[in-house]
Amino acid sequence: MANDPHSQVVMIDLGRQESLGSALREAVDKFAGETCLIEADRERENHRLTFRQYNDMSMRLAGFMQDRGFRAGSRAAIIMTNQSRWPVSAYAVFYSGGVLVPLDYKLTAAEQLAHLKHCHAEVLITEYHIWRAITQCDGFPDLSIGTVIVTDAPKNAEMQGAIPWDEARSANEPVFIPRKRSDWACIVYSSGTGGRPKGCVMTHDNYLEQCASLTALYPFWPGVRYLSILPSNHAIDFMVGFIGPFVCGATVVHLRTLRPEFVRESFSRYKITYVALVPLILKNLQAGLQARFDELPPVKRFVFNLLRAINKAMTKSQPNLDLSRKLLKQVHEGFGGELRAIFTGGAFSDPGMLQFFYDLGIQVGNGYGLTEAGTALTLNDFKPFRADTVGRPLPGVELKILNPDPDGIGQVAAHSRTIMSNYLDDPELTAETIVDGWLMTGDLGRFDSMGHLQLFGRVKNMIVTEEGKNVYPEDIESAFEGLPVKEFCVFAANYIWPERSMLGEKLIIVLHLDDEKVFDETLKQDLISRNNRLLNFKRISGYVIWDEEFPRTASMKIKRIVLAEQIRARFDRQESLKEL
Amino acid sequence: MRTIDDITGEILTLASTHFKVDRENLSPQEDFFKSLGIDSLQALELLTRLENHFNVELPDYEVQGVSDFQTLAERIQSRL
Numbered sequence: 001m002a003n004d005p006h007s008q009v010v011m012i013d014l015g016r017q018e019s020l021g022s023a024l025r026e027a028v029d030k031f032a033g034e035t036c037l038i039e040a041d042r043e044r045e046n047h048r049l050t051f052r053q054y055n056d057m058s059m060r061l062a063g064f065m066q067d068r069g070f071r072a073g074s075r076a077a078i079i080m081t082n083q084s085r086w087p088v089s090a091y092a093v094f095y096s097g098g099v100l101v102p103l104d105y106k107l108t109a110a111e112q113l114a115h116l117k118h119c120h121a122e123v124l125i126t127e128y129h130i131w132r133a134i135t136q137c138d139g140f141p142d143l144s145i146g147t148v149i150v151t152d153a154p155k156n157a158e159m160q161g162a163i164p165w166d167e168a169r170s171a172n173e174p175v176f177i178p179r180k181r182s183d184w185a186c187i188v189y190s191s192g193t194g195g196r197p198k199g200c201v202m203t204h205d206n207y208l209e210q211c212a213s214l215t216a217l218y219p220f221w222p223g224v225r226y227l228s229i230l231p232s233n234h235a236i237d238f239m240v241g242f243i244g245p246f247v248c249g250a251t252v253v254h255l256r257t258l259r260p261e262f263v264r265e266s267f268s269r270y271k272i273t274y275v276a277l278v279p280l281i282l283k284n285l286q287a288g289l290q291a292r293f294d295e296l297p298p299v300k301r302f303v304f305n306l307l308r309a310i311n312k313a314m315t316k317s318q319p320n321l322d323l324s325r326k327l328l329k330q331v332h333e334g335f336g337g338e339l340r341a342i343f344t345g346g347a348f349s350d351p352g353m354l355q356f357f358y359d360l361g362i363q364v365g366n367g368y369g370l371t372e373a374g375t376a377l378t379l380n381d382f383k384p385f386r387a388d389t390v391g392r393p394l395p396g397v398e399l400k401i402l403n404p405d406p407d408g409i410g411q412v413a414a415h416s417r418t419i420m421s422n423y424l425d426d427p428e429l430t431a432e433t434i435v436d437g438w439l440m441t442g443d444l445g446r447f448d449s450m451g452h453l454q455l456f457g458r459v460k461n462m463i464v465t466e467e468g469k470n471v472y473p474e475d476i477e478s479a480f481e482g483l484p485v486k487e488f489c490v491f492a493a494n495y496i497w498p499e500r501s502m503l504g505e506k507l508i509i510v511l512h513l514d515d516e517k518v519f520d521e522t523l524k525q526d527l528i529s530r531n532n533r534l535l536n537f538k539r540i541s542g543y544v545i546w547d548e549e550f551p552r553t554a555s556m557k558i559k560r561i562v563l564a565e566q567i568r569a570r571f572d573r574q575e576s577l578k579e580l
Numbered sequence: 581m582r583t584i585d586d587i588t589g590e591i592l593t594l595a596s597t598h599f600k601v602d603r604e605n606l607s608p609q610e611d612f613f614k615s616l617g618i619d620s621l622q623a624l625e626l627l628t629r630l631e632n633h634f635n636v637e638l639p640d641y642e643v644q645g646v647s648d649f650q651t652l653a654e655r656i657q658s659r660l
Contacts, residue, residue, distance in 0.1 A: 081641055106644060129641060257640050259624045284621045467620065532611045536620065536647055 010221050011248040014212045019179035019204040021094035023211075023247050028055040028091075031249035034222045039084040040266065041256040047084045051249070054088060061092035061149070063170030065123055068147050072097035072177045075187065076123035077116055078233070079103045079130050082254050085151055085165065086232040087242050089125045097177025098123075100186045101199075102233035109133035113143060118197045119187050119424060122146045128153040135160045181205035187424055188235065190371035191462075191470035199424030200371050209417040210374040211243050213395045217379060218274065218341060218365065220248035225338075227266055227275040228254045234468070236276045236345050239375040260284050267336040276343040279350070280466035282364070286353050289331070289360075304328075312359045317384050324361020331360050341365050345376060346468025348455065348502030351387035358385050366390055368453060372439055374418035378453050389452035399453065400438070401446055408446040409500075411459050413438040444500075455502050461495040461560060463505035465537045473507060476538050479530050480509065484523065487512045487550050489558050490540060496564045497573040508542040508577060510567065512550060519545055528580060542577045582660065587634070588653040594629055595649070608650040636660060 012030060017023040028036075032052040039047040049057070070076065076093045078100065080086045093100045101119045103112055105127075113134050116124060124131075124145055131150050134140060148162040179185075181204050190198045218240075220226070228241040245252050253270045255262065263281065266272065277285075296304060311327045314320060321340065325332045332339065342357065343365045357364045368390035369376035377399065380391035393399050397416040404410040419439045422430040433440055442460040445453050462472045473490035480488055489510045494501075496508075509527070513519065531539050546567065551559040567576075582590075588608045596603040599616045606615055613623065624640065630652075631638055636659040646652050 081639075105641070108645075257624075258621065259628055259640070260621055261625070261628060280619060280621060284619075532614075532647065535645055536611075536613045 011215060011219070014208050014215075014247065017208055018181055019094065019183065020185050020207055020243065021091075021097065021176065021179060023208065023243070024091050024094060025176060027051065027247045027249065031222060034249050035251045036246065037084045037087065038225075038251060038253045038270065039256065040253060040270070042259075042262050043265075046256070049084065051246075054091070057085075057088045058091040058095060059174055060169040061089060061125075062095045062174035063172045064149075064168045065092060065098075065147065066096055066174050067170045067172060068123075070096050070098060070123060070147075072179070073099060073184070074123070075099045075101055075119055075121045076125065077101040077103050077119065077121040079105050079112055079124070079126040080151070080231070080233075081105050081127060082228060082231045082256055083151075084254050085125075086254075087246070087252070089149075090232070090242065092174075093123075094185070095174060095176055097179050099184045102186060102188060102238065104189070104233050105130060105231060109137050110139070113137045113139055115189050115197055115199075116143060116145065119199055124148045125151075127151050128157060131160070131162055132158075179204055181208065184421070186238075188233075188371050188420075191472060191475070196426075196429075197424075198371075198426070198429065200420040201422050201424055202374065202420050206374050206418050206420065207239070207243060209396060210239055210376070211247060213397075213418075214239060214375065214379075215244055215248060216395065217381065218244075218343075220245045220250035220274075222249040222251075224248070224250035224273040225270050226250060226252050227263075227270065227272040228252050229258060229263060229281065230276055230278065230346075234346065235369065235371055235375050236343065240274070240276050240343055260288065264288065264334075267339060268334065269336075271336045271338045273338055273340050274343065275339070276345070278346045278466065278468040279344060279348070279353070280468075282342065282344055282349065282357075283353060283466065286356055289334075290356075308359055311361050315358070315361065315385075319358075319361070319363050319382050319385065321361065321363075328361055332362075335362065343367070345369060347464045347466050350503060354387040358387065368443075368455065370441060370443075372420045372433065373414055373416065373441075374420075377414050377416065377418075377441075386450075386452055389448065389454050391453065392451050393453070399447075402440075404446065409444055409456050410446070412441045412443050412445040412453070412455075414441060415439070444498075456500045457494055457498050457502060458492070461492050461564070463492045463494075463507060464502075465505075467537055469537050471507065471538050476507070476534055476540070479534050480527070483511075483526060483530065484514070485511050485517075486514045487558075489550060489560065489563060491560070491564060493542070493573070493577065496567050506541045507539070508544060509540045510544045510546050510563070512546050512548070519543075524580075531580065540580060542579050544571065544576050544578070582657070584650075584653055584657055587657055587660075588649055590633065591630060591649050591653055591656075594633060595626055598626060598629055606649070608653070609648050611647050612649055612652070613647055630656060634660065 012026045028051045036051040036054045037049040076098050078089050103115055128150050149168045150162040151165040153164050184201055185204045186202045187199045226241050226245045230237040241252055255266050307327045311324050341363045345367045349366055354364050367376040367379040377397050378391045378393050400413050401410040402413050415438050444456045464470050477490050493506050493508045551562040592606045634656050642655050
């Protein structure tokens, strides 16, 4: 794919760019007449913009922001669902030399408010329903933010000082503010523990380097259509569904709903070339396909299975897209007939699922990365396809395994120009995480003889869900405050009993009951009721009854590492862990 | 005019049919992820069924964080 005749020739020269602002500026000029953005919602198409129209919208917003004092280094947060005004706003920020803070719309309003305060945003661009929820938070009166611009506001809505999107324009031409590669481009929040926000400061160099290495492997060009399902604040979508396609003149199709039936339809409606998905959505697509295969009459099923087996044999050493499209025509036409690859990341993917798609001739670019490292550190290069690994390091990425055990497994450390500069206002955490220029990933892995990275679990007490959400046990413990037990502690089950797997990660609660108490139905219902108040991906799924005092520090904090060791030494996972 | 109980009852019936779960095993305050054994994407599938049934349109964000039938019914009622 890297040798595609369309590629490289037309994309702008990233090596000459100093910032995302300059790269986007050159792209909108070079590809002015090409379609740049399509925003779809169910069967409707809300917007279709050329690069020229995109530029015009961004410049109106940039002019408005600059009129209100937005300048080099100013910080602007965007909190939006998946829609075209996200990249319009982002370009206005970069053009004006600002620092973008892409926040997750799925966070609670209180979490969004905390991040807005932590990053000292001067501008917020968001949707009305999100803004309304933020204004209803207890800490809202303390929020100091100069300009709030809101989309999708109903007529006569109470704006609480915000400006409707359509009014955020200026008669003045905005000024392009150049930035250096080492300047801050974004502050990206990663899940932190105990209310300690982790704002990863990413430079323009981080992103330009990442973009160069990814587009070398997976090129875009005018005519390519990327389906954006993940929100643009997601590290993968920011790069693969915004910066990457835009600097190559490709089209991004934003879908404003995640409903599986509309996701499926979009592939054929828009003749999609690439899409990035978290494993949960990929699993849903797999289930839909499998259901269709199961419904085939016996003879057709026999023929289909035969063709799939032929495709599998013929593509064992390397993919052959043309052949796969011929052999399994109906499957590929179901995806629009032009799909070249699906990217997945953000959470661990089941190798069986990846193999399922590969056997159908659909390449899933499975990678590994973390917020602190930009988009990706490794990616499967299909030389040959390996479902059981997360691929080889991307160009420019060095990885090493720290203190490997006899099986070669140890913590993965990374060194690359794509790794963040620091955590915002947290030198202590930065020093713990980046040691002598190497990023401590907190993940356990080893390299196989072909140089592929295989992952085996985590050093950290945390889980990553199939939706790509990082959940730290400490952050959900408040939901169980007041539980009638002597003490309790939430853990990632694999932290207590390492399983050498990244699949099926779950949270559990360890309960130390009051003397003479037993775990009865009342306590169980109390536990369930508190658990149900958490968002579904944050819920615990089991419990362990422990009969000793928890080890604690002088300040009475639970010594989690010691407690985990004690439980591991005395209790077997199968016998002690009960389903909730 | 449908009451909140009417709407909740209709949701329970639709959910039990769509996911082939016994109607008697579902109750309004229950967590539907658990009682139906579904993930967040399957919950969105149910939402489309509900939209068609009640002839309303619910943006995905309206049901973000909703996990019980009763609250779902309230969100639908507010758009009827």
